[in-house]
Amino acid sequence: MAAPAEMNTADISATFIMNKTLSDSTDKVLELQGISWFKRKAISIATITLHVNHYKDDAGVEHIDIKQTLTGGIEGNIENRTIDGVQREYKDGLFGDVISKTRRVKVDELEHEFLKTGWISETIEPGVIHSYVVSDEAKSGRQWTAEQAWGFETINGEKRYVRHLRFTSGSTLIEAKLIYDYVTLPIESWFLKKTRLLARSWLMLLFGAAYIIALAFLVRAQWFTIPAESFVGCTSTYWGKDDACGLNGEACAPFDNSTFDFRCPAQCSSVILLNPRTVGAEQVDFIPLVVGGGNSGNASFPGSYRGDSFLCAAAVHAGIIDDSRGGCGRVTLVGTQGPFQSVTTNGITSVGFPSFFPLSLRLSHTNALRSCTDLRNDALAFNILCCCLIFFLFRPKPLVLYWCLVCIGYWHVIFFSQPAGAPPAISDAFGTFLPTLFICHAFWEVAFRHVLPHFSKMPLERAVWYIGGFWPGVLLNIITDKIPIDRLVASDISQRPGAVVSLIIIVVVLVGIIINQLRVIRKTGWLSYYVKAYIITGLIILVLALLPGLEFRLHHYIAAMLLMPLTAFPTRLSAIYQAFLLGMFLNGAAAFGLDSILQTAAELQRDGPAGTQIPSFFTNSKNFNGSIPLHDQLLRWNGFPADNLNEAAWDGFSLLIDDVERFVGNAFNFSLGALDTSVPHFFRLAFQKDGTSGDYTQAATVFPNGTWVDPLPGPS
Known part of the structure; x- marks a missing residue:
């Protein structure tokens, strides 16, 4: 493991494990130091860990205390180095009587090239730690010198703690690099052992x-303990966008007298519209599509939702299911309802719609399904x-x-x-x-x-x-x-x-x-x-x-x-x-x-506007006569554009009234005689080619008092 980027020789307190794959062999060095074959073999197969404590005493003198452990937590050598360059005699637990001194020096002050090369800035700038140890020949009977430089260098693209060892004994010279893995937690070795x-x-x-x-x-409990047809997605609806349900919504029938037990996944309140959706005259976006849910004023059908509401988001809104765990509910289709009131509950604000809609629904709890939790x-x-x-x-x-x-x-x-x-x-x-x-x-x-x-x-x-x-x-x-x-x-x-x-x-x-x-x-x-x-x-x-x-x-x-x-x-x-x-x-x-x-x-379009041509209404706020009863009025629009001559030319119109397709054909007007005069109504128009609609206009609105509001420019 690489040493931290900020670590340098000013403080090498850490735990290091010798990486024997990257390090040079020291078996010959140990032999010349008088270590037996059995000990050398044990050292070669053991994991050697250095626990380094680098600090300054009250006098400002640096100390490096090093405790070695071998595989299994076996205690090894303990070295207490004082970084002051003073020569000291001590008895090493492995090498016997030695004389040593340790100091901090600049790299270029070292004598031997092997000890000077390879270091990175984290060693060069604070200085290398130079260790000089010789055997006490008078006491040990052996003569050897081990000179080391400690610091950091880049090994195979990694910053590593490294010791350069220059060992001499008589005419024998051995130069070796000892490379260490950085370990952050002392508990790691204990945990590995246990x-x-x-x-x-x-x-x-x-x-x-x-x-x-x-x-x-788990997968069986999640998906395969209830009928597959009972699952609905977060964007499941009974009514499609614009003309998706066809003329008068016939493709989305039946509109009432139908119930369905369903299961919703969790987190449906976070599934939102990603393109603008028109509800009446309002463009809504980046919210879960829930229309209604407030008290409609009709005691027989309180809390009704418009049929194009996201079913699961509406169930969360109604408190039927828990958004964090999903759940099951029952939907009942109740036909034409309205107006639909906006209300905020359970973290969702529904959209209001002040007119009627042919397919509405109510939500309730159900006991017909089991394993409803997501x-x-x-x-x-x-x-x-x-x-x-x-x-x-x-x-x-x-x-x-x-x-x-x-x-x-x-x-x-x-x-x-x-x-x-x-x-x-x-x-x-x-x-x-x-x-x-x-x-x-x-x-x-x-x-x-x-x-x-x-x-x-x-x-x-x-x-x-x-x-x-x-x-x-x-x-x-x-x-x-x-x-x-x-x-x-x-x-x-x-x-x-x-x-x-x-x-x-x-x-x-x-x-x-x-x-x-x-x-x-x-x-x-x-x-x-x-x-x-x-x-x-x-x-x-x-x-x-x-x-x-x-x-x-x-x-x-x-x-x-x-x-x-x-x-x-x-x-x-x-x-x-x-x-x-x-x-x-x-x-x-x-x-x-x-x-x-x-x-x-x-x-990339999804269900957003395709950028097609859009028609225009001939009826507008200037020529609409609000004094004439609505059932005697005709809604008129202008004809095809002047450049409508090629093979891809438009051949008809699609008219949405209150977000339901009420007319398809090539006429230029539509009677408003069937509309309820007690609520506002919303009109959107699109060109068609072979039964496929282009972009719809924004909504024109007529109010019960006879006021006409022209549509805003652009598609809906």
Whole structure:
């Protein structure tokens, strides 16, 4: 594990474990110092840990106290060094009688080149710690000199605590580097010792099998104990937008005398409209669509909702289900109702509508369905607990640990946190799973294999950085719920309040993180390679973005792929970043699939205006005669545009009255004789081609007192 970026030789207080893979062999040195073969063999197979306490006494003199322990907590040497350059005699527990002195010096003051080279600024600026130890030949009968320089240097791209050892005995000269892993918590070694019996492959296999069985029961309880047709999504409605229900709403019949028992998922109050929706004359956006719910004034049907309300959000609004746990309810269709009053309850403010609507609904509790609770929170706790057990106790090889994260995170999104359907289509999930595994393999090769193995001796710290970073990424839809950005598309960002400010904050934070990572990369010598790679990637993206008829779409799973290579350096921040990016990638891939990075404008449109021509009303506030009774009035509109001559020409009109399609044809007027004169009415008009409507106008309004209000410009 790399030492902290801020650590230098002014204070080396920490716990270090000798990395024998990176360090040079010292067996010959120990032999010349008189250490027996048995002791040398024990030292070669033991894990050597240094517990370093670096401090100054009341006189300002530096001291470094070092306690060595071997595998299993066996106590080794204890060294108490005074950094003052004074020669002292003492009896070493391993090497016998020696004479030593320790001082802090500038690197260029050292005599031998081996002791002077390789150091980084964290050693050069405060000075290297120089240790000089010779055997007391008169007492020990041996003659040797061990000269060391202690400090920090970059080893394989990592900042490491290193000791340069220059050993001489007679004519023999040995130069060796001793390289150490940085350990933050002394409890790590104790924890490794206490739980080492659990870190067995066969226990991990048993746990994996038990996990799959437990997950199967959780998935069954979540999705397969009630009929599939009883599940509804957060945007399920009985009535579609604009003309989706056809003339007079016939495609959405029946309008009354029908009941249905349903189950809603949790967190539906956070599912909102992402394009403007017209309710009467009002344009609503970025809220759950709930129309009505207040006391309508009709004692027979209190609390009715308009039929195009989001069913689950309306159930939360009515207090039928708990938004955090989901639940079951019963909907009863009650036909034409109105007006619909706005009311705020259970965290949702409904939209008012002052006219009548042909399909209305009431909500009530039901006992017809069982297993109504959404188990996503239970599944989250279960999966986090399993991750903790794997990280803390079973501690498989880093590669196995990585694939555990990938599989647990992916299937959690599929089944619980953000399922694509109700119940989720498992065949589609497996279809995405294979390419997801391929990309995750690339993540391992590019980033994780350079970082995750370095935490193998620190299970507690590894769990904090990786589990703590991974799950916020997996639950990206929840942690970003209050950020007013849905897609990184210019049209979306420009029309949503607060989106620009949020984007600026995100960019500033992201730039800060990238700059810090580039600083780490620069120290490893890889900066030029990364700069070239990202310049080439940027040019490719620029070319793709300029392709005619297509728009570049930066899905968040793609953002994770682009940023992942920046985390391929063994620091704690890199561990957090790569865990978060892995979770973010899995969230995008599992919830939405591996969507194309190039999309057409129509694919980005959703249910918003398509940008077509819109007609205009001939009837307006200047020529409307409010003194004539409404049942004797004709609503008139102007004809087709002058350029309506080609094969794609409009051939008809669609008229919405009170958000219900009441006329389809090529006439230029419509009788208002059937309208109720006690409530206001709202008119919207669109061109049609072969039965397909273009964009509708904004709503023109006529009030019961005969007042006509012209529509606002633009589409609805």
